[in-house]
Amino acid sequence: MSSVVVARGLVKRFGNLTAVDHIDFNIEQGEVFGFLGPNGAGKSTIIRMIQCVSPVTSGSLKVLNMDVQKQPREIKARLGVAPQDDNLDPDFSVLQNLTSYARYFNMPKDLANQRANELLEFMQLEEKRNTMIDDLSGGMKRRLIVARALINDPDIIILDEPTTGLDPQARHLIWERIRQLKQEGSTVILTTHYMDEAEQLCDRLVIMEHGRFLIEGKPRQMISDIVGDCVMEIVGADDEAEEYLRSTGKQVERSADRLYLYSNECRNIERDFQELYPKSQSIIRSSTMEDVFLRLTGRRLRE
Numbered sequence: 001m002s003s004v005v006v007a008r009g010l011v012k013r014f015g016n017l018t019a020v021d022h023i024d025f026n027i028e029q030g031e032v033f034g035f036l037g038p039n040g041a042g043k044s045t046i047i048r049m050i051q052c053v054s055p056v057t058s059g060s061l062k063v064l065n066m067d068v069q070k071q072p073r074e075i076k077a078r079l080g081v082a083p084q085d086d087n088l089d090p091d092f093s094v095l096q097n098l099t100s101y102a103r104y105f106n107m108p109k110d111l112a113n114q115r116a117n118e119l120l121e122f123m124q125l126e127e128k129r130n131t132m133i134d135d136l137s138g139g140m141k142r143r144l145i146v147a148r149a150l151i152n153d154p155d156i157i158i159l160d161e162p163t164t165g166l167d168p169q170a171r172h173l174i175w176e177r178i179r180q181l182k183q184e185g186s187t188v189i190l191t192t193h194y195m196d197e198a199e200q201l202c203d204r205l206v207i208m209e210h211g212r213f214l215i216e217g218k219p220r221q222m223i224s225d226i227v228g229d230c231v232m233e234i235v236g237a238d239d240e241a242e243e244y245l246r247s248t249g250k251q252v253e254r255s256a257d258r259l260y261l262y263s264n265e266c267r268n269i270e271r272d273f274q275e276l277y278p279k280s281q282s283i284i285r286s287s288t289m290e291d292v293f294l295r296l297t298g299r300r301l302r303e
């Protein structure tokens with residue numbers, strides 16, 4: 001495998017604030033790589049440095065074997081970026097937003113038109129071809145921003161929170177398309193604060209907070225390493241029942257009146273527990289990325 005993005009000791013400061021704090025990562029050709037973290041974690045700042053629109057404060061960042069500080073134009077030509085914020089041109093129609101964007105890449109007009117129409121079909125926007133931007137729903141705008149990111153047939157596709165605020169249908173269409181792009185061999189870099197999205201889509205991901213990585217790995221492996229394969233959720237446990245659960249030696253957490261027990265052997269534990277404490281109610285479910293996140297960052301509210 002070859003790395004298409006390599007960061008070493010990467011730092012970004014805004015005045016006194018260190019938004020990205022000495023991070024190292026490699027993103028490999030053909031993978032879907034995710035930056036997962038709450039608002040303000042530094043995800044967009046990393047994306048903007050990769051995109052060569054925000055200068056690196058210190059450390060090194062290479063994209064497609066080129067230094068972002070030395071060859072920004074060459075790098076930009078080979079990236080497709082869907083930024084977090086809607087920056088579509090409201091004076092243009094849907095189709096014109098794509099064709100005018102194609103001009104940045106010096107695409108011949110015919111090719112730009114053909115490509116734009118293909119992409120409108122790909123993102124299920126062909127019926128909106130001549131609609132003005134202000135008349136699109138939020139989901140349609142997101143889809144158009146993703147379509148626009150693909151206009152130059154990029155080597156690396158960067159999607160900054162592509163599904164935030166979307167309804168389930170729009171979200172699933174974008175998920176399907178990301179999977180399809182990966183199957184076609186594209187490298188996709190994704191940021192999200194949705195744990196399930198990261199778990200479903202990413203080959204590898206980092207969980208970040210305050211500009212640092214808390215953990216890096218493959219989603220299923222991370223879940224199994226950090227919290228085990230299943231979670232038993234218990235309500236109505238008195239102190240004695242809680243003490244019993246803790247005595248199993250498994251990770252047990254309390255949040256309000258609910259207990260969480262993380263393990264690989266939930267079934268056996270639940271069977272014994274139910275016999276001893278029949279008044280408590282419990283369910284067993286598969287563990288998720290959200291459990292990993294809460295385990296690492298705690299359940300208290302931040303901000």
Ligand SMILES: Nc1ncnc2c1ncn2[C@@H]1O[C@H](COP(=O)(O)OP(=O)(O)O)[C@@H](O)[C@H]1O
Nearest residue numbers: 014017019037038039040041042043044045046
């Ligand atoms: N242009 C900027 N000037 C000052 N602070 C910024 C700027 N851009 C981002 N920040 C700050 O850097 C931190 C990381 O922001 P950001 O990368 O946008 O986080 P995320 O995308 O994970 O929500 C935040 O505290 C944010 O307020």
Ligand SMILES: [Mg+2]
Nearest residue numbers: 043044045084
């Ligand atoms: Mg962001």
